[in-house]
Amino acid sequence: MTKNKTEQPAETMQAVLQCSRCGSENVCIWDSRKLHGSQIRRRKCKDCNMRWTTIEVDYYQWLHEIESR
Numbered sequence: 001m002t003k004n005k006t007e008q009p010a011e012t013m014q015a016v017l018q019c020s021r022c023g024s025e026n027v028c029i030w031d032s033r034k035l036h037g038s039q040i041r042r043r044k045c046k047d048c049n050m051r052w053t054t055i056e057v058d059y060y061q062w063l064h065e066i067e068s069r
Ligand SMILES: [Zn+2]
Pocket: 019, 020, 021, 022, 023, 024, 045, 046, 047, 048, 049, 050
């Protein structure tokens, strides 16, 4: 049995973030800020000009948020 599935580390998956509309990797971050310990990044596709926001939450804080509800 051949193993053809390559496992990528989380850092690599985050670096190759693609545009969800056109699939382009020509994506830049035009704004980033911290909010309640979370990193909010506003990304923009240079090919089709679509903009979206990604929120990176600290893992342990995220667990705390779930448990406190
Ligand atoms: Zn695009």
